[in-house]
Amino acid sequence: MAQERIPDEMIAVVLHAYEGPGGLRVERRPVPSPGRDEVLVKMAASPINPSDLAVLRGRYGFRPDPPFVPGGEGSGTVVAVGPGAMGRYFQGSRVACLWDGRRDGAWAQYMVASTKGGVLPLSDSVSLERGATSVINPLTASAFIEITKKGGHKAIVLSAAASSLGRMVNRLASGEGIEVINVVRRDTQVELLRQQGASIVLNSSDSGFDDALRDACHQHDAHLAFDAVAGELTARLLRALPSNSKVTVFSALSFEPAQTPPDQLIFENKCVDGFWLGPFIASRNLVQTMLTWRRAQKLVTTDLRTEIRAEYPLEDAPRAVEEYVSQMTGGKCLLRPNG
Numbered sequence: 001m002a003q004e005r006i007p008d009e010m011i012a013v014v015l016h017a018y019e020g021p022g023g024l025r026v027e028r029r030p031v032p033s034p035g036r037d038e039v040l041v042k043m044a045a046s047p048i049n050p051s052d053l054a055v056l057r058g059r060y061g062f063r064p065d066p067p068f069v070p071g072g073e074g075s076g077t078v079v080a081v082g083p084g085a086m087g088r089y090f091q092g093s094r095v096a097c098l099w100d101g102r103r104d105g106a107w108a109q110y111m112v113a114s115t116k117g118g119v120l121p122l123s124d125s126v127s128l129e130r131g132a133t134s135v136i137n138p139l140t141a142s143a144f145i146e147i148t149k150k151g152g153h154k155a156i157v158l159s160a161a162a163s164s165l166g167r168m169v170n171r172l173a174s175g176e177g178i179e180v181i182n183v184v185r186r187d188t189q190v191e192l193l194r195q196q197g198a199s200i201v202l203n204s205s206d207s208g209f210d211d212a213l214r215d216a217c218h219q220h221d222a223h224l225a226f227d228a229v230a231g232e233l234t235a236r237l238l239r240a241l242p243s244n245s246k247v248t249v250f251s252a253l254s255f256e257p258a259q260t261p262p263d264q265l266i267f268e269n270k271c272v273d274g275f276w277l278g279p280f281i282a283s284r285n286l287v288q289t290m291l292t293w294r295r296a297q298k299l300v301t302t303d304l305r306t307e308i309r310a311e312y313p314l315e316d317a318p319r320a321v322e323e324y325v326s327q328m329t330g331g332k333c334l335l336r337p338n339g
């Protein structure tokens, strides 16, 4: 098969300053070359996630010096490989890519990804469109269920529960007989989760929320909460949980520090920790990761599916980010770098 010609230049979305979406420009950039243990991926699709919004504000776990190309995950085809045995394995493959902050990200026509955890092979049954959202949320939802089961929990609390991730966690938990006490911030989100079959959905904007949450946590013996919001919600979750409980903060959608009332930590023996997918994956061996990945690929159109609400060419990325931020529960906006 004739090899596809790789151009010298490409279109990319570039962040020039940590100013949020206002710092983005669409530009021509040189196509990067893969180094040792790296591959060059011709990008097919990439979503806009909350972690991307944190990156644009310099509030993520890595903080490259601008200008750089953001974009946390995506899908495409490997068109060139650098030196190293693993690269050859991926040559010509359809893959999902995960950005680690060391090179540029996924919002470009081409992306260099590491063969050490940055590219995962897509199953034949998974389209490039589905593959674009098949890493971050599906593997995180799977991790949450694994952590819940390992800790022997029969019930968990989940905030920002109407998110794509929240809906995945609910579907997986239902299959495992785990009760999810869902926390959302709008009545429409209560409706959405109820329609999906969730039995406990509480709105943190309601006046009786704290009492209702405490009752639900005690009734279902929930000792573990996964919190995506941080700020004062972390304190409200801590207060509602029984003694000897834990809140795992995995995002800060409020962009506020997680509040931890000392009386809850000292006198109630409650604690707060964090979760980040990258280190979680790195802490496991290759066989465990590939088994989880294979299972996630099988569920990508069912329990681990993502609702896509619109697709945009790369040139419209700033508008796509705006549109996504205006209604995050409405589904993902997908960038299509190569049309």
Ligand SMILES: NC(=O)c1ccc[n+]([C@@H]2O[C@H](COP(=O)([O-])OP(=O)(O)OC[C@H]3O[C@@H](n4cnc5c(N)ncnc54)[C@H](OP(=O)(O)O)[C@@H]3O)[C@@H](O)[C@H]2O)c1
Residues within 6 Å of the ligand: 049, 050, 051, 136, 137, 140, 160, 161, 162, 163, 164, 165, 166, 185, 186, 228, 229, 250, 251, 252, 253, 254, 255, 275, 276, 277, 278, 327, 328, 329, 330
């Ligand atoms: N730590 C990790 O490794 C990891 C991995 C995967 C995902 N995550 C996190 O998981 C969360 C969900 O991701 P996703 O892709 O599923 O999100 P998504 O589908 O884009 O939905 C985001 C949800 O968060 C809600 N939200 C936004 N700001 C909020 C706030 N200040 N208070 C309460 N709710 C708020 C939105 O509600 P509205 O429509 O009302 O705005 C929406 O329901 C994100 O925070 C993401 O960063 C973390």
